[in-house]
Amino acid sequence: MSVMLVFLAGIAAIIIWWMAQQRLTSRPWLEVGHVGQPGGGEQSQIPPAKIGLYVFLAVVGALFSLFISAYLMRVGTPDWWSTPLPRLLWLNTATLIVSSATMHWAKTEAQRGRGDTMRTALLAALATAILFLTGQIFAWRELTEAGYVLADNPANSFFYVITGMHGLHIVGGLVALGRTMTKAWSGPITNSLRLSVDLCALYWHFMLAVWLILFALFAGWANDFADLCRQLLT
Amino acid sequence: MVDIRSGAGETIPLAEVEDVELYHPKSWWTKYVFSQDAKIIAIQYSTTAIAIGMVALVLSWLMRLQLGFPGYFDFIDADHYYQFITMHGMIMVIYLLTALFLGGFGNYLIPLMVGARDMVFPYANMLSYWIYLLAVLVLVAGFFVPGGPTGAGWTLYPPQSILSGTPGGKDWGILLMLSSLILFIIGFTMGGLNYVVTVLQGRARGMTLMRMPLTIWGIFTATIMALLAFPALFVAAVMMLFDRLLGTSFFMPAIVEMGEQLKQGGGSPILFQHLFWFFGHPEVYIVALPAFGIVSDLISTHARKNIFGYRMMVWAIVIIAALSFIVWAHHMYVSGMNPQFGFFFATTTLIIAVPTAIKVYNWVLTLWRGDIHLSLPMLFALAFIVTFVNGGLTGLFLGNVVVDVPLSDTMFVVAHFHMVMGVAPILVIFGAIYHWYPKVTGRMLNEAMGQIHFWVTFLGAYAIFFPMHYLGLLGIPRRYHDLGDATFVPDSAHTLNAFISVMALTVGAAQLLFLFNLVWSIWKGRDAGGNPWRATTLEWQTPQTPPAHGNWGKELPVVYRWAYDYSVPGAAEDFIPQNHPGLGVPTRETGS
Numbered sequence: 001m002s003v004m005l006v007f008l009a010g011i012a013a014i015i016i017w018w019m020a021q022q023r024l025t026s027r028p029w030l031e032v033g034h035v036g037q038p039g040g041g042e043q044s045q046i047p048p049a050k051i052g053l054y055v056f057l058a059v060v061g062a063l064f065s066l067f068i069s070a071y072l073m074r075v076g077t078p079d080w081w082s083t084p085l086p087r088l089l090w091l092n093t094a095t096l097i098v099s100s101a102t103m104h105w106a107k108t109e110a111q112r113g114r115g116d117t118m119r120t121a122l123l124a125a126l127a128t129a130i131l132f133l134t135g136q137i138f139a140w141r142e143l144t145e146a147g148y149v150l151a152d153n154p155a156n157s158f159f160y161v162i163t164g165m166h167g168l169h170i171v172g173g174l175v176a177l178g179r180t181m182t183k184a185w186s187g188p189i190t191n192s193l194r195l196s197v198d199l200c201a202l203y204w205h206f207m208l209a210v211w212l213i214l215f216a217l218f219a220g221w222a223n224d225f226a227d228l229c230r231q232l233l234t
Numbered sequence: 235m236v237d238i239r240s241g242a243g244e245t246i247p248l249a250e251v252e253d254v255e256l257y258h259p260k261s262w263w264t265k266y267v268f269s270q271d272a273k274i275i276a277i278q279y280s281t282t283a284i285a286i287g288m289v290a291l292v293l294s295w296l297m298r299l300q301l302g303f304p305g306y307f308d309f310i311d312a313d314h315y316y317q318f319i320t321m322h323g324m325i326m327v328i329y330l331l332t333a334l335f336l337g338g339f340g341n342y343l344i345p346l347m348v349g350a351r352d353m354v355f356p357y358a359n360m361l362s363y364w365i366y367l368l369a370v371l372v373l374v375a376g377f378f379v380p381g382g383p384t385g386a387g388w389t390l391y392p393p394q395s396i397l398s399g400t401p402g403g404k405d406w407g408i409l410l411m412l413s414s415l416i417l418f419i420i421g422f423t424m425g426g427l428n429y430v431v432t433v434l435q436g437r438a439r440g441m442t443l444m445r446m447p448l449t450i451w452g453i454f455t456a457t458i459m460a461l462l463a464f465p466a467l468f469v470a471a472v473m474m475l476f477d478r479l480l481g482t483s484f485f486m487p488a489i490v491e492m493g494e495q496l497k498q499g500g501g502s503p504i505l506f507q508h509l510f511w512f513f514g515h516p517e518v519y520i521v522a523l524p525a526f527g528i529v530s531d532l533i534s535t536h537a538r539k540n541i542f543g544y545r546m547m548v549w550a551i552v553i554i555a556a557l558s559f560i561v562w563a564h565h566m567y568v569s570g571m572n573p574q575f576g577f578f579f580a581t582t583t584l585i586i587a588v589p590t591a592i593k594v595y596n597w598v599l600t601l602w603r604g605d606i607h608l609s610l611p612m613l614f615a616l617a618f619i620v621t622f623v624n625g626g627l628t629g630l631f632l633g634n635v636v637v638d639v640p641l642s643d644t645m646f647v648v649a650h651f652h653m654v655m656g657v658a659p660i661l662v663i664f665g666a667i668y669h670w671y672p673k674v675t676g677r678m679l680n681e682a683m684g685q686i687h688f689w690v691t692f693l694g695a696y697a698i699f700f701p702m703h704y705l706g707l708l709g710i711p712r713r714y715h716d717l718g719d720a721t722f723v724p725d726s727a728h729t730l731n732a733f734i735s736v737m738a739l740t741v742g743a744a745q746l747l748f749l750f751n752l753v754w755s756i757w758k759g760r761d762a763g764g765n766p767w768r769a770t771t772l773e774w775q776t777p778q779t780p781p782a783h784g785n786w787g788k789e790l791p792v793v794y795r796w797a798y799d800y801s802v803p804g805a806a807e808d809f810i811p812q813n814h815p816g817l818g819v820p821t822r823e824t825g826s
Contacts, residue, residue, distance in 0.1 A: 001512060024444060032794060032795045048434075059462070063468065070473065
């Protein structure tokens with residue numbers, strides 16, 4: 001559970017940082033009558049949808065931290081044979097990086113108000129994300145054809161379950177992106193569209209970060225890292 | 235450094251009517267069924283939770299019948315008994331308590347108490363309820379499938395939960411249970427995002443975090459905890475589904491089942507326990523924190539006195555929430571662990587008693603020299619304090635490894651957790667319903683029926699659970715369908731079991747009276763008016779009762795003070811609502 005605890009420590013740090021700005025030591029019983037400026041100081045200027053997404057990302061982060069924790073608790077048991085990484089995964093990783101970059105491009109174009117390039121960028125992001133998912137399915141097929149099936153070995157099981165869970169989250173992102181794109185194609189750039197593109201970009205970057213961590217985990221680099229930590233601790 | 239900001243002379247412009255995109259229902263269906271109004275969703279959540287809670291209540295009757303009068307009821311065989319235990323536990327903890335506190339009270343109270351028109355994401359809020367309902371239906375479907383619901387115990391420990399020896403293990407039961415949990419977590423996440431972001435961004439002008447009623451602090455903190463803890467159950471449920479359906483070995487060790495070696499092997503049941511309790515322990519506080527918050531408000535309102543140590547109460551809530559994430563393994567002492575870990579988890583467990591005790595002292599000090607009205611909400615709040623202290627004290631026993639090991643798996647544990655997270659939060663739920671029912675319906679609940687309900691429930695719960703401590707100390711094991719003729723069980727234990735069963739039936743019957751009261755009072759209850767308890771918080775200051783769609787009239791309320799201005803010296807009345815500019819004088823001089 002160490003990974004989850006590290007993740008929670010990160011969340012706790014964010015919460016403490018936020019609470020430090022909330023005047024938690026004020027004496028509300030002495031502050032009668034004061035109402036402050038409209039919308040000033042008490043609430044952040046960040047739109048609710050974005051805060052909602054941040055909170056959601058914390059939940060998704062917790063989910064993957066727990067999967068990784070479980071992985072690390074199971075790894076190294078006598079029946080564990082590492083699953084070889086299909087070469088294709090490198091290509092998929094590159095695709096997802098490109099997808100994330102084009103999402104970022106779409107976001108900057110939306111902020112500059114250039115509708116046409118933004119739509120191109122969104123299309124490119126959609127295409128690369130779908131390409132990533134297809135690539136993942138091909139990677140799965142490659143593995144199963146090589147005999148690394150789900151139930152044979154815990155390493156395989158974890159690989160399929162965790163990549164599957166990541167893929168499902170990308171699919172969920174595609175739904176949001178689809179809704180954003182219908183908005184983008186049906187009218188001029190509004191603030192709400194800008195926000196939607198912004199949120200999609202944030203989600204894409206987050207899922208890329210999760211994927212990079214998972215990739216490192218499956219490649220075995222994480223084990224070296226964990227060993228290092230263990231040596232430092234003992 | 236007294237930071238007085240009295241603004242008596244300050245002229246304050248009215249809050250502008252914000253251009254909120256408030257959703258407007260167009261038909262009866264979208265107004266009352268597929269509603270996006272948090273108040274309707276709250277009522278839907280509460281009704282569903284109470285309905286499924288009644289199922290769990292009946293299951294507890296059946297269990298008690300078997301334990302009190304073994305052999306008299308043929309239809310309760312061992313399998314059925316385990317199914318009743320499992321469903322009773324799971325329903326009560328997750329589908330009743332969690333759903334009612336967060337989905338029910340959270341939805342109703344958060345927008346009203348912070349002065350918002352609605353939740354920030356009404357559509358997700360609606361989806362949250364419908365997914366919850368689906369989860370409940372999937373759970374209930376377990377009763378009607380071949381093999382019946384799962385009988386694995388509410389902790390669903392593998393490997394037994396997915397083996398053929400356990401009811402539902404190789405049938406539909408465990409599948410439905412796991413699917414239902416997964417659905418519940420998805421639905422809750424949608425609602426939970428709403429509760430958190432509404433508290434963060436939806437507050438009315440002047441409603442600083444430190445002016446929020448403690449009810450909101452409790453629900454808010456519990457929601458954040460739930461958002462971070464439920465994924466652990468989600469991960470465990472997904473992995474167990476794979477083990478059960480696709481033959482993976484996440485949790486399954488090498489096992490011989492019915493003389494046949496299973497293909498699975500090498501998995502770790504302990505891994506499941508870690509995941510389960512990483513959710514399971516915070517879950518206790520997910521239920522307790524809203525109860526803490528609500529009870530603070532009930533006590534302050536009905537004792538006409540400001541809450542003692544408001545800041546300390548807020549900090550205690552936050553500290554309890556943080557600590558509760560690092561105590562989970564105290565549920566696993568008997569699973570075996572490194573003594574160092576045992577020491578660590580015992581220490582953190584006992585440390586939680588400090589902020590909790592602070593809260594109890596503050597409640598008691600709020601009552602001290604208060605103008606205590608023994609109204610129904612106050613009675614339930616007092617009953618809660620007593621019960622919670624009782625349950626908490628036995629928690630100190632069980633938190634110690636050496637004491638826990640012999641007591642674990644006895645009725646002592648059953649008595650402990652029923653007191654602390656069964657009876658105590660339920661008492662708060664009752665108090666809260668008696669308190670807020672007038673706002674929801676515009677009518678008071680019947681007082682006489684309420685008194686009967688209170689005394690039977692309160693005294694009855696003690697009659698049920700107090701003797702269980704004694705049974706536990708005798709060594710009577712929990713989870714046993716039939717004690718048989720063990721020599722260490724004295725005859726008195728059997729008599730006591732029969733007595734407990736009779737009391738359980740009686741207390742259950744009192745809940746039927748309560749349900750009747752809920753329905754009867756909608757039409758026959760005394761007219762409540764807008765603010766029957768003369769309370770300060772915003773939900774009592776709405777222009778209409780029950781609050782109309784959008785909660786407030788044209789203008790959102792502006793908040794000038796904290797939620798606990800009761801019996802302010804020099805004020806015209808003994809309470810000053812939060813949105814009342816009123817006296818600019820501080821309520822109390824406290825130097826520092």
